[in-house]
Amino acid sequence: MTSRRRRTRTSLTSVLVALALAVGGYALHTAGIIAPDAEAAPASTAVPTGTDAPTIETEPGAPGTTRASRTDAPSAPSATDADAATAATARAELAALPVKGKAPATGYDRVGDFGTAWLDVDRNGCDTRNDVLARDLSAITRQGPCRVLTGTLVSPYTGATIGFVRGERTSTLVQIDHVVALENAWRTGAQQLSQRERESLANDPANLFAVDQHSNAQKRSGDAATWLPADKSFRCTYIEHQVAVKTKYRLWVAPAEHDAMARILRTC
Template identity: 80%
Template sequence: MAPHGPDLTRVARAHRCGRPGRLAAAHHRRDRRRCRRGDGRSALADGRTDHHRRPNDRGDQRDRRGQRLQADRRRDRPHQGDQPSRRDRSRHRPQPARRPARQGQGPRHRLRPRGPLRHRLARRRHNGCDTRNDVLARDLTDVERQGPCKVLRGTLVSPYTGDRVDFVRGNTTSTLVQIDHVVALENAWRTGAQQLSQEQREALANDPMNLFAVDGHSNAQKRSGDAATWLPADTAFRCTYVEHQIAVKTTYRLWVAPAEHDAMERVLSRC
């Protein structure tokens, strides 16, 4: 004869921690609360899996919400044939806005050694050679050339340091000797070159009086500094350096800042 009351084996099998079914009795509510709290002490929690959690658990709610969002996205997504190709997307991609020039300076690329100015420095001069090779041939000794213009090798005594530098043309060795603008082009732009015509700017960038062949380290240190922020390490050359700066600024009607004027005056007082 079957015992009275519910079959506890069937109750435990149907309970599964929060899904009791109709066979669950009132005396099992304490075990269901323990299972929901995660105590792990309920015998009915044995064999529990993720899909046996109560449907009102927060985890299940998040899962169902995420499934609904994914279904909405798939429903709203256009057909694959209607989507633009990768080339069309890159073609119609919005371009970043150019940063406006700071007040009083104007576009720097017009006088800096990049962009259009790079071609001006390499342009053909009256002798058929470019500016760089002309300056190298003037300032180097023991010069070897290829043809009438191209300087292949030579020896430079850097006027900024007095050190000897062996110049050998190549991808990794040509930068040891660089062409420096005595009046840096960015400094010239800030001190009046923006008022010059295009021909005058090209003349300023290629004027032999404003160019020296120097060691690359000194040129990198100087950057766009004026006499107030940078002077050659070789003190014996500072007088010549400042004289060239004054001559260039006088020729092209560039002004001198107060701090720069004081630095030039100090250097010339010792000459």
């Protein structure tokens, strides 16, 4: 009899303990402290990747820290996209330029109308020729902060490589070309500009390229209808600069010049 009572009390105690554990577990689950096994992800489970999921990467130099980067983030515009945008801008600007015949060149005076070559219109302490040589040549050496003594030019007009050495007989092998020739500018609206505006046009970096002597001598004051760079791959850039300069300084284009520009820009 005594043994039976003990077994009954033991069974009752076990039931009460199990019931207490069950009630406590339910309370913890309801409070969100314990998650069901089906919803808990092991710490070692990798984060799935895909078009909508961030990729977790360890931040360089910061052990234990992470950063999220979207795998579908847009990429930076390509060079082709930038070239297409530039060409589209040039076509729109060309369409807005006045088209009419050239004015007579009577009275044209390079120094009197556009200033001495080369001025320091940006007041950086260096004249424009040395600024352009420093910009367009590679492996340059200088005397002082401005004077370019040597360097290497790949002429944008031909693609030829030219070694530049400053000297009486060698400096002229590399020349600075006005993309919109100054006489052409004079005959297409620059007569109406102020002296300061004409000097700015003559020294504007957007209107200047360091080039080979032969191309500069061949071009002279020609416009797009009479002269284009021998290197066809540079013609889009060349015409885009001409259009930008004519737009900036409120110049016009002659009919044949306009048509030549439009023909090149259609290929860009």
